Amino acid sequence: MTKLSVNINKIATIRNSRGGNTPNVLAAALACERFGAQGITVHPRPDERHIRYQDVYDLKAEISTEFNIEGNCQEQKFIDLVIANKPTQVTLVPDSLNQITSNHGWDTIKNREYLKDMVKLFQDQGIRVSIFVEPNEEMVEAAAETGTDRVELYTEDYAIQHGFDPQKAIAPYYKAAKKAQEVGLGLNAGHDLDLNNLKYFNEHIPNLLEVSIGHALISDALYLGLEETIKRYLAALKV
Template sequence: MTKLSVNINKIATLRNSRGGNVPNVLATALACERFGAEGITVHPRPDERHIRYQDVYDLKANIQTEFNIEGNCQEQKFIDLVLANTPTQVTLVPDALGQITSNHGWDTIKYKDYLSDMVKMFKDQGIRVSIFVDPIEDMVEAAAETGTDRIELYTEAFAAEYGFNKEEAIAPYFKAALKAREVGLGLNAGHDLDLNNLAYFNQHIPELLEVSIGHALIADALYLGLEETIKRYLAALK
């Protein structure tokens, strides 16, 4: 079964909008684990507009499931944070400073040497590495040449096209997944996956190991409750 890692950035966004510690980021992460999530994901940014760096330390000290830290390894502060906390996995994402949300994967051909250095640095500390990529076979193949353990397919294009033509929407992702298997990469996916499209994606992507879902899951929890929402996402991954 594909693992569900819950991205709790939106909980931090809500907390920061008011100040104080409500809702509590750590308590939410522990609840997600209790309700069946197999991982917790955070994506800290330099301005700490949602996840604060202290949150990462608090989560590392308390959660029991896999811990995935996403972010831009071109920022030294991010590198230092990851190395200080040694999560299960680091996901390298090419965010620009001030970017609202991730909107593209790495050009693993252009940045292959740089990414190779980053991958080695994190793997030397026992951290599994995943590189965020678009569903392009050449990018998948070049990612493998960096020595990374996994890639994470950026799924916004799939989600946007799904309601119009699901077969066309899934096609490049299927090809990318086959290429990942061919070159020996583990496969993750994330961005705009939700209860409407997740089951179809999971059923049509071979050997999908993990999905990271935040915005849609937290939004669904407003209507369904967190426990019921996680149960539904887990059911979609069976």
């Protein structure tokens, strides 16, 4: 079964809109674990507009499932945060400083040597590394040459096209997944996956190890409740 890692950035966004500690980010993460999520994902950004750096330390001390920290390894503060907390996995995402949300993967050909250094830096600390990439076979193949453990496929295009033509939408992701298998990389996926498109994606992508889902899942929880929402996402990941 593909693992579900819940991205709790949106919980932190709500908290930060009023100050204080409501809703409690740590309590939400522990609830996600209790309701069956197999991982917790955070994506701290330099302005701390949602997840704060202190949240990462608090979460690391308490959660018992896999901990995935996403972010831009071109920021020294991010590197220091990851090394200090030693999560199960770090996902390298090429965000710019003021970016609202991730909107592209790494050019692993252009940045191959840089990414080799970053991958080794984190792996030397015992941290599994995943590189955020477009569903492009060349980018997947070049990612393997960095020594990374996994790639995470950026799934926004799939989510946009799924409602119009699921077969067309899934095609480049299937090819990228097969290339990942061919070059010995583990496979994750994330961005705009939801209850409408997740099951189809999971059924048609071979060897999918993990999905990271935040915005849609937390939004669904407003209507369904967090426990029921996680239950439905887990059901969508069963083949």
